[in-house]
Amino acid sequence: MKAAAKRSRRDTIRAQLADLKMPGALEALDEVLSGVDGGGLTPTEAIETLLGAQITLRNNRRLQAAMRSSRLPAVKTLADFDFSFQPSIKREQIDSLHELGFVERKENVIFLGPLGVGKTHLAISLAIASAESGRRVYYGTLADLITSLEEAQAAGTLKQRLKVLTHPSLLVVDEIGYLPVAPTGAMLFFQLMSRRYERASTVLTSNKPFEEWGDVFGDDVMAAALIDRLLHHCHIVNIRGNSYRMRQHSELWQALQTPDLEEAKTT
Ligand SMILES: Nc1ncnc2c1ncn2[C@@H]1O[C@H](COP(=O)(O)OP(=O)(O)OP(=O)(O)O)[C@@H](O)[C@H]1O
Ligand SMILES: [Mg+2]
Known part of the structure; x- marks a missing residue:
């Protein structure tokens, strides 16, 4: 030519x-x-x-x-996740979740495990994969989400706020279990989850097993109803292992895990 x-x-x-x-x-x-x-x-x-x-x-x-x-607090991706550090995680399960079929099917994902094992990291990386695929996502800790619902209720705008939080295809609810929830907050969160049930996916993280959610939400019956809805269509990722944050301080980590730490400190 x-x-x-x-x-x-x-x-x-x-x-x-x-x-x-x-x-x-x-x-x-x-x-x-x-x-x-x-x-x-x-x-x-x-x-x-x-x-x-x-x-x-x-x-x-x-x-x-x-x-x-x-409101995602950081960029965390699947590519940054070191699976060799956390052998309790099945890589195929995490890879397959990142294909986002669960979002399409409006299913939930729950990451359970002790501190620093990558629950927030993987929840964010699912949110990022969803955002990249053009879906609307939203992130909040349980405490943040409840505060925003309480503020809306006080301002008489609860209905709109619930609508806004029901809209995203994927909502991350991080840190269930670190802070106790007041009864009114628990009811508001229950309303939100009931609305999202079978309508859109929620990815939750918790350091507490389900048996202890009654204490977290201050109401065994409400917690049972919440767990019942969440688990109906749900992928559970149970992580066991050491904190990635403490990987360079394994001795201190071991000490923190032992209940007689106070004793150890004073001797
Ligand atoms: N396997 C891993 N590979 C790479 N980075 C990791 C891994 N696990 C955790 N991290 C990093 O370590 C830090 C702590 O992880 P993360 O916040 O996900 O823990 P967590 O399980 O949510 O803990 P917490 O219960 O305290 O909130 C983050 O910066 C995260 O990116
Ligand atoms: Mg976390």
């Missing part, structure tokens, strides 16, 4: 990509075409690379928008 004809083709493709609002592909175009001209890329690979560049840009933009609107 003559150089001038080649240039005009490129200009047409540039205009088409701009028209289609594909800046990622537009930016990659020259490099991809040089790859084809130099023989380094087959036409199929070139198309794949071009579309891949656009998808990467789109996913990054979705993630940035989600980070602004979802």
